[in-house]
Amino acid sequence: MMFGAVEQLLREKIGLDSGTVGLSVIRHALRERMSACRISGLQDYWQLLAGSPSELQELINAVVVPETWFFRDREAFTAMTRHARARMRPGQPIMLLSLPCSTGEEPYSMAMAMFDAGFGAQDFKIDAVDVSTGNLAAAERAVYGRNSFRGDFLEFRGRYLEAAEGGLRPEVRVLKQVRFRLGNLFDPAASYGPAPYDIIFCRNLLIYFNRNLQDRALVCLKTLLAPDGLLLVGPAESGLPILHGFASARLPMAFAFTNVEPAKAPRTVAPSKSRFGPATPAPISDVSKVLSPIRPASSNAAKVERSVHPSERAAQSLASVERTANAGRVAEAKELALTHLGEYGPSPEIFYLLGLAQDAEDARSEAIQNYRKALYLEPRHQEALAHLALLLRKQGDIAGAEALTGRLGRIGKRSGT
Template sequence: MLGAIEQLLKDEIGLNSQSVGLSVIRHALKERMTATGIGDLHEYWSVVTRSRSELQQLINAVIVPETWFFRDRDAFSGMTGYARAHITRRRPIRLLSLPCSTGEEAYTMAMAMFDAGYGADDFTIEARDISSRNLEQAQLALYGRNSFRGTDLAFRDRYFEPVEEGGYRPNAAVLGRVHFKLANLLDPPEAAELGGYDIVFCRNLLIYFDRPTQDRALDRLEQFLAPGGLLLVGPAESALPIARGFASARLPMAFAFVRAPKTQPVEPPRAVTPAAPPAKPVARPAAPMRPAPPKKPPAVSRPLQPKESPAPDPRAASLASIERAANGGRLAEAREAALAHLAQFGPSADAFYHLGLVQDADGHPAEAIQNYRKAIYLAPDHREALAQLALLLQRQGDGAGARALNSRLDRMANRSGS
């Protein structure tokens, strides 16, 4: 029955259960069965397949937001720079945020446009999400500490007002530029209403789809764009648009793409890719399997001196156990340890990376690619995940995707001087 629930979510919203882990789906099921007072999974299946309202609540429970204002600042500076250079102002510039989650991205787009010198009449932002719960929070527009991360928070003084009950709300100018609506990227009726956007943010959604669904989504996103429009995706998704005929907009670290001219080949000829120089990370595929550094024995092993030993970090100890099992070739043990870590501690770049390694070694490349991408989403500069994903894409025949990742590795090496 759990498999039927997984298929239902895939059919409705394109969710690949392996991309989020079964623990997330089980948790969502538990939440909804408790809320509805249903104790039997078969009975819940009967309810959720008959009630669109309950299906929406299940989707809400599965979609867990993780966002904040000015997340990946280069994307927003790239957006405004591209708008000034390439988008004429014969009409208001149309922008789309999909998925918009709890609103932080869409409101950030408005703030960035204001900072770039655009007036309120110069642009409009449509914000779409598949979670009605997320949209309720976005329209409430009350944000606490978790939505403000990093050290540069000057924008909060410019665009937010403190609220008596605690938190901050965007000012009227920002609120007035964003329009929210429940929508599904893969839903044909909704897609028919969308189109002609100059800038589309679709970040960190494609990693939750399998490859055929990613292709469908990218085709839909291409239809949304006006001629000369700009598509921005997440760091872990940057190889996907290129494989579907997009071209890089050459905006550093913005992960931005434009539709390639139809006269150009969709994908470069499949020439043999020269081996990378030894100094480059991808030329050291064995590096990710390096032994874990020695760790101090946990405090419980020295009962006579408990105060002299620091309390062990359970998260670090869990990650170390995954790495030891993977390095020792105990694939089943490493897989179970990684899944247990994700269930207990939540998303982790290193846990997803090691899970990808195990799946790669165990002959499951599609699952490995998904987990490498999730690791890169959480840690865009995770060199080992980037290198392993590049190698795997090359083996799968995705030369364009591999070259894009290798280029990122080269840029990272140049920045760090290594």
Template sequence: MKTLPLIADKLKCAMGMDMATVGSSLIERVVRERMAALEIDDDGRYLARLHGSAAELQALIELAVVPETWFFRDREAILAAARLAYERLALQPEVPVRILSLPCSSGEEPYSLAMALLDAGVLPGQFVIDAYDIRTRSLEIAAAGLYGRNSFRGHDLDFRDRHFTPLAQGWQLHQAIRQQVRFAPGNLLAPDFLRYAAPYDFIFCRNVLIYFEREVQRQVVALLESLMKPDALIFVGPAEGGILLSPRLQSAGIALAFGFRKRVALERPARRELVGVAALPPVTLPGAARQAGSVQPAASAASSRLPFTPGEAAVSGAASPSLLEQARLLADQGQLAQAAALCEQAIGEQGASAEAFYLQGLIHDADGDAELAQRCYRKVLYLEPQHQAALLHLAALLQATGDAAGAERMRQRAGRVSPAEENHRD
């Protein structure tokens, strides 16, 4: 297709999609699908149609964007935002927490945030979530709030029992959750996008920057920075941490959440004066520990606790962090080489373990080394064939390299992991 580079340039200008990243085969496939729908057999004629029709450009974008999301994906970031929102409201209950989700796809991410906040004891009037996406079909799905099996992955689906009604067509999200999210179409690259918006406390912009070339990444990061309150946090995908690190932004130090904040001295009370996780009301967020007759934190200690800081062990009586815990914190701060070295040291001193190989996989994933990341996830699965998180990460990597069949096999294996098997490892 001789006009493919020109069509790819059109998509790149409209939505930042770089053909070098997503591959020419994807773009050619969606172009041929649109040409067939329009009964156009000449790609030059289609290019002319594309240049002259905003509606056709949007139709092509609708096909080119392939949503891949589910409820409570990247659980650590979602639970961290819920916990920190609760803490902020404990200090300033009169100031509603503002959260931005973009791109929001078909709504699973912003709805997960709404469920997490409400389950953590935040009142409906104490937060708002704005959600934007360039794909109008995704927004229609989000507005309907009706989801199929593919939107529910993982071993802990208690939230589905609390917040959804089962129907013949799937699961209908309760109106109490749906009304907490405001959906709207939006293009990150549009010159006027959110130009006059009030700043946010938490911004979720996960797994989209990796599809942009460097200059577009800088443009989007500058936009996100302009939308941050002084103490706001941005959460990005595991492979995007290096894009955020700059003289203006630094890691928030929340293990495996890939959160970043501005490099400013924040006015905060001492840690011991904050309302901590242990002070939250009893909740049952996905992955939360549960014991009869006891008050449990909103998330497991491994996934959402505040980062270890010097002197904390002396204050709390806790043991020093293990090598793998130190590696997690270094990885979240963008110090990937040091984190990888600590993983190797842990394996050398303590022997091979699924936990260590899984963390290595995340580190290589964040460093953009897909081949090494795949090797690590496969080592995890050799030791623990039912390691659901490794299965899902491996599926994402296989999908990105064009192995759709292999990705689907991994997703099917992950879907067959029972709650008992996953909880046994936790």
């Protein structure tokens, strides 16, 4: 009885769902806090918890276990700097948010990446928010040991970190770019900076919420993010933003989405042969430059119309599928994709979009099949590679996922991206 009340309290305060984080995590945190308070009965602890905001915060600290490191998923930071360059405005710094910021590795990585991209200290500001006072204390202490440095990309340590007692600490210029705050996404009184933000990192938070809370979270994020701003989520969360008016930024392995303004979103109409009338034929004088003058001009114009118009209609239809998916109307997008496939035949892009819609509906087997079809037709389709790798990883096929990730990396190196 009391355990259920504690679950409900954590869900209301920070959005934590026991079905996703696991009951064992909450039970372990309860045992830890009851021991610290020297309380043996759950009923007695509940009475303390209900009347003590400080103890509730301690329980939150015990439940929220940080798992982060510097430059986790480097592609996200590349996407961030690319988007920041595009949004630069004279006299207005780029506003960035890290939520949750955990123990600080992510927001400090954001600052380093911005400096590496040529931004000055006056060009950007980073707000970093977390529900755990313990995490924030560690972030402000900013001394990091071996576990915070993983992977092969470690050369930034020589440029931005210095030796400190117990580990390495970011240089003062990095520390100054980040402002830490206590708060959570569902708290309307949370002390965020001056919204809207140009770029928000909200990675590996949504996976701890049930579907209703995920929906609420994405509505909150959309409010915090500027129109056409960039949202970066975790790999396991990449199917969610598209359901809430975000559009894929189409940057492989970055899991980045842009905030599409409803007013700017074009109205989607199901494709049909009558929807797009015949295009205006090219002037006869222009046609005669590329076609044999022996044939009648009217025949040439008809041939141009027959060769050009189907491809134009196919392109319009394909764009309609993508717009509908980006608007969050996934079921409609899937139907449009199937209609397109029947009318215009197979293509890498339509199989990719169909897979994306099925992915968003959690129809994993069907999505995998269509991603594979896209890759059969276009082996270098980077978005299909990235999404297929993610789905295989979710299903436990680590070897298959790593093979695709390696293939994606080789394509990126050859293309210079």
